[in-house]
Amino acid sequence: MAGQVLVLINRLIDARAKGNPTVASTTRTKLLLKGIKAENWTPSSADDPAMLAKVRDVAREMGVAI
Amino acid sequence: MIKTALSKATVTAEAVEELAAQLHGVVASVVLLFYSSQHDAREVARLARNAWPEAHTIGCSTSGEIVSGEMTDGAIAAMAIDRTVAVEVSVAVVSDMGDASRVDAACQQLGSALHGDVGQHVGIVLMDGLSGKEEAVMDRLGDLTDLRFIGGSSGDDLAFSATSLIVDGDALSNAAVLAVLHVPAGYRVIKTQSFCRAGKQLTPTRVDAAKREVIEFDGKPASEAYCEAVGARTVEEAGTRFMSNPVGLMDGDEPYVRSPQAFDGHALKFYCAVSEGIELDLLQSTDILADTQRALAEANSDGRVIGILNFNCILRTLELKAQNKTHEYASLFSLPTAGFSTYGEANIGHINQTATMIAFLGVDAGAEPA
Numbered sequence: 001m002a003g004q005v006l007v008l009i010n011r012l013i014d015a016r017a018k019g020n021p022t023v024a025s026t027t028r029t030k031l032l033l034k035g036i037k038a039e040n041w042t043p044s045s046a047d048d049p050a051m052l053a054k055v056r057d058v059a060r061e062m063g064v065a066i
Numbered sequence: 067m068i069k070t071a072l073s074k075a076t077v078t079a080e081a082v083e084e085l086a087a088q089l090h091g092v093v094a095s096v097v098l099l100f101y102s103s104q105h106d107a108r109e110v111a112r113l114a115r116n117a118w119p120e121a122h123t124i125g126c127s128t129s130g131e132i133v134s135g136e137m138t139d140g141a142i143a144a145m146a147i148d149r150t151v152a153v154e155v156s157v158a159v160v161s162d163m164g165d166a167s168r169v170d171a172a173c174q175q176l177g178s179a180l181h182g183d184v185g186q187h188v189g190i191v192l193m194d195g196l197s198g199k200e201e202a203v204m205d206r207l208g209d210l211t212d213l214r215f216i217g218g219s220s221g222d223d224l225a226f227s228a229t230s231l232i233v234d235g236d237a238l239s240n241a242a243v244l245a246v247l248h249v250p251a252g253y254r255v256i257k258t259q260s261f262c263r264a265g266k267q268l269t270p271t272r273v274d275a276a277k278r279e280v281i282e283f284d285g286k287p288a289s290e291a292y293c294e295a296v297g298a299r300t301v302e303e304a305g306t307r308f309m310s311n312p313v314g315l316m317d318g319d320e321p322y323v324r325s326p327q328a329f330d331g332h333a334l335k336f337y338c339a340v341s342e343g344i345e346l347d348l349l350q351s352t353d354i355l356a357d358t359q360r361a362l363a364e365a366n367s368d369g370r371v372i373g374i375l376n377f378n379c380i381l382r383t384l385e386l387k388a389q390n391k392t393h394e395y396a397s398l399f400s401l402p403t404a405g406f407s408t409y410g411e412a413n414i415g416h417i418n419q420t421a422t423m424i425a426f427l428g429v430d431a432g433a434e435p436a
Contacts, residue, residue: 016212020184020212022184022185023184023212026208026212026214026414027212028317029317029322029414029415030205030208030209030414030415032315032317032322032344033204033205033208033315033322033341033414033415034205034341035341035342035343035344037344039318040344061209062209063209063210
């Protein structure tokens with residue numbers, strides 16, 4: 001498998017933004033400030049277990065189910 | 067209506083009296099006061115509460131004040147926002163910035179205001195500028211709400227000894243004041259940092275986040291890597307480049323500036339925390355005046371802005387002072403503007419060497435409120 005980090009990041013952003021592009025943009029910036037740079041991850045990126053765990057942790061802190 | 071005021075009176079009671087006279091006629095929902103640390107915070111808090119008993123009164127100590135046309139030291143700048151602009155204001159205090167659970171408690175206190183329409187609700191955050199905990203507060207705040215919180219860290223006229231905040235009659239330290247304003251006509255955020263990419267990147271590979279230190283960039287001692295990046299032969303020479311060559315966490319083309327503070331052995335200490343593993347762009351300073359003028363023109367291209375709150379980094383103020391351009395800078399703000407020179411700026415996260423501003427909008431005569 002590959003690309004799971006991007007999948008989780010996008011799920012998190014979509015769940016938080018609920019279709020609001022302004023919130024999607026600020027959520028992306030919040031992730032960046034937490035050390036998750038969405039643009040560094042592509043559908044072919046390796047499934048880095050540490051980053052997958054980090055995205056899940058952040059989602060939990062933000063109260064988002066992914 | 068938004069009205070601003072400035073008093074240079076050194077006696078606090080006289081200063082607040084002057085501000086009240088200048089703000090006369092505004093039925094305020096909130097009055098913001100940015101006061102020099104030469105004023106006693108408890109006095110400012112008490113007098114402000116008495117002067118505007120029907121409004122929330124919030125503010126903090128500064129390292130310089132800003133109003134339209136003037137940047138000062140030793141004064142008090144104020145902004146009164148009336149009830150047609152901010153129809154509702156909710157205020158809460160994070161009483162200990164070192165305890166994340168206090169952010170949760172403050173947010174709980176803000177209740178439904180925290181989950182209002184993001185286009186009509188804006189947050190103001192004022193934090194103790196000597197706490198070193200701004201990242202934690204902003205991070206948790208961002209977890210708990212989608213509202214945009216803009217603000218700054220309190221100063222103390224560069225004494226780096228004690229800063230303060232005020233809220234509704236009380237004076238506080240090691241605290242953060244949160245306010246949510248319901249502004250039906252809307253608002254815009256202005257963020258201008260006056261830097262461009264210098265064409266080099268540094269990736270922190272070992273950091274001490276709690277100490278805001280990078281120990282290694284790209285596997286090399288941070289001091290060596292920064293010296294190489296700026297082309298300095300010694301750390302002393304590199305130290306003179308901190309102001310003009312900070313680093314930026316890039317969000318597309320938008321830098322979130324991290325300013326180096328000092329070398330600590332081979333480590334590089336910053337004014338805000340830096341994440342491990344995320345590349346940073348070396349930045350090159352550009353013209354503060356030109357960038358600010360452009361940002362203000364963009365934000366008010368339709369003429370709807372009626373007042374601006376400006377949280378301007380003290381490092382930018384020092385640069386303007388060194389160039390003898392403070393009057394020119396302040397004169398760019400022809401609309402009612404108040405603010406202060408900060409020990410750090412808040413805009414989604416904690417940042418450096420930036421001006422973050424809230425531009426409040428008036429109702430477009432030809433349109434319904436947003």
